[in-house]
Amino acid sequence: MPLNSRSTRSLLHSVDFEYTPQRFTVYTARDLDRISQLDQLSAELRHEMKVVSSVLPFRVNDYVLSELIDWQRVPDDPIFQLTFPQRGMLSDVHYNRMDMALRSGMEKQGVRALANEIRAELNPHPAGQLDRNIPRDADGEPIQGLQHKYKETVLFFPSQGQTCHSYCTFCFRWAQFIGNKALRMATTGAERLYDYLRLHPEVTDLLVTGGDPMVMKSRQLKSYLEPLLHPEFSHIQTIRIGSKALTFWPQRFISDDDADELIELLHHLVLAGKHVAFMAHYNHWRELDTDIARAAIRRIRDTGAEIRSQGPLLAKINDNPDDWAKLWNEQVKLGIVPYYMFVERDTGARRYFEVPLYKAWRIYRDAMKQVSGLGRTARGPSMSAGPGKVEVQGVTEVNGERVFVLRFIQARDHDLVQKPFFARYDEKATWFDQLQPVQGQELPFAEALN
Numbered sequence: 001m002p003l004n005s006r007s008t009r010s011l012l013h014s015v016d017f018e019y020t021p022q023r024f025t026v027y028t029a030r031d032l033d034r035i036s037q038l039d040q041l042s043a044e045l046r047h048e049m050k051v052v053s054s055v056l057p058f059r060v061n062d063y064v065l066s067e068l069i070d071w072q073r074v075p076d077d078p079i080f081q082l083t084f085p086q087r088g089m090l091s092d093v094h095y096n097r098m099d100m101a102l103r104s105g106m107e108k109q110g111v112r113a114l115a116n117e118i119r120a121e122l123n124p125h126p127a128g129q130l131d132r133n134i135p136r137d138a139d140g141e142p143i144q145g146l147q148h149k150y151k152e153t154v155l156f157f158p159s160q161g162q163t164c165h166s167y168c169t170f171c172f173r174w175a176q177f178i179g180n181k182a183l184r185m186a187t188t189g190a191e192r193l194y195d196y197l198r199l200h201p202e203v204t205d206l207l208v209t210g211g212d213p214m215v216m217k218s219r220q221l222k223s224y225l226e227p228l229l230h231p232e233f234s235h236i237q238t239i240r241i242g243s244k245a246l247t248f249w250p251q252r253f254i255s256d257d258d259a260d261e262l263i264e265l266l267h268h269l270v271l272a273g274k275h276v277a278f279m280a281h282y283n284h285w286r287e288l289d290t291d292i293a294r295a296a297i298r299r300i301r302d303t304g305a306e307i308r309s310q311g312p313l314l315a316k317i318n319d320n321p322d323d324w325a326k327l328w329n330e331q332v333k334l335g336i337v338p339y340y341m342f343v344e345r346d347t348g349a350r351r352y353f354e355v356p357l358y359k360a361w362r363i364y365r366d367a368m369k370q371v372s373g374l375g376r377t378a379r380g381p382s383m384s385a386g387p388g389k390v391e392v393q394g395v396t397e398v399n400g401e402r403v404f405v406l407r408f409i410q411a412r413d414h415d416l417v418q419k420p421f422f423a424r425y426d427e428k429a430t431w432f433d434q435l436q437p438v439q440g441q442e443l444p445f446a447e448a449l450n
């Protein structure tokens with residue numbers, strides 16, 4: 001289908017925002033000394049960052065540094081915690097080993113070997129992602145770069161999208177960023193994706209994810225997505241794009257060289273009858289608070305694409321109801337549909353960010369009380385785990401015993417979807433595998449855990 005030139009032209013004029021194009025400048029672990037904003041911090045704190053960033057991925061760009069982080073509030077600032085390595089993100093044992101190595105002036109190769117050793121002790125691929133959900137082609141060969149866990153949705157990891165404009169300190173995908181090929185999930189060509197989708201008419205949603213697919217050139221993204229407009233893919237109703245670029249680099253939609261081409265592509269997909277859902281990752285209302293972020297949101301919405309928001313609940317970043325209520329209210333105001341509140345998964349710096357389930361539910365509930373029905377579309381707190389997405393629905397009493405009420409929002413076993421079940425109330429539990437059954441009932445995922 002040809003592009004509708006009139007509506008495209010009006011879209012291109014829809015940048016209702018005065019901007020000076022900003023060059024994308026990125027800083028990684030070896031550039032820590034070049035980040036001038038860090039000069040105000042103590043030498044000790046800066047050393048801690050070096051130790052931690054030798055193990056966990058670190059990457060931040062100028063926009064995050066100059067517009068998102070409030071340096072008056074550092075180190076407590078939520079966006080600083082979101083992007084900068086902190087001492088508590090490693091266990092004492094791991095921290096001390098790397099600290100000693102660096103202080104002793106160990107050469108690069110040794111540091112790298114030690115970092116890999118420590119990383120191997122963290123859990124880079126929770127919920128058996130690497131092996132359990134990889135689909136197979138007609139010959140039974142595994143297809144790298146795809147994941148098919150829930151009947152209707154296929155995840156696609158284009159190889160050019162396996163990085164992000166900045167890294168989140170809690171990211172469970174960190175193994176993909178540290179260059180360990182064996183731990184990486186990515187695909188090179190799209191032919192096998194198309195072959196797979198042809199064989200699977202039950203798939204309605206394709207979720208393009210990463211890393212962040214928005215680090216790709218518009219031209220690349222177009223070459224992946226436009227073929228889906230062919231009638232043989234009419235079963236693909238929805239194209240979802242998982243991204244944090246609206247936070248980390250909204251310039252991608254406004255002033256990057258190929259921003260217009262991207263906007264045209266989204267519009268083209270919408271005109272051709274696809275539901276385009278931009279799955280925006282948000283943790284804090286501050287991410288919505290710059291003019292360019294708002295302009296980017298308007299511009300995406302003008303294409304006819306929807307923006308839905310999801311993000312984890314994290315200690316030190318957003319573990320209070322007021323921030324969530326403000327996040328969801330602002331999103332509704334901007335036309336974004338709140339979608340999921342996640343519980344942080346069992347990986348990497350988890351102890352640093354972990355919030356007990358009972359507290360997560362309280363935060364969710366107290367935030368919900370402060371938003372209108374349009375903000376209550378966010379489901380959660382939800383744990384993405386082996387058997388599915390488990391939501392904590394609440395706390396109540398059954399036969400005099402205090403219990404969590406839970407349900408599967410999504411499940412590998414379709415029959416479990418939306419069935420409520422109970423687990424013993426436990427203020428220490430932070431993840432579903434720590435939950436105990438109530439008397440006389442089994443947890444529905446008991447066998448899936450084995």
Ligand SMILES: *Cc1c(COP(=O)(O)O)cnc(C)c1O
Nearest residue numbers: 147149150153155384389409410
């Ligand atoms: C969350 C998730 C999806 C999408 O589930 P929805 O509930 O439809 O948003 C698909 N695949 C995996 C592996 C997921 O974790």
Ligand code: SF4
Nearest residue numbers: 164167168171211244
């Ligand atoms: S943007 Fe997403 S994939 Fe990238 S570091 Fe953050 S959480 Fe991970």
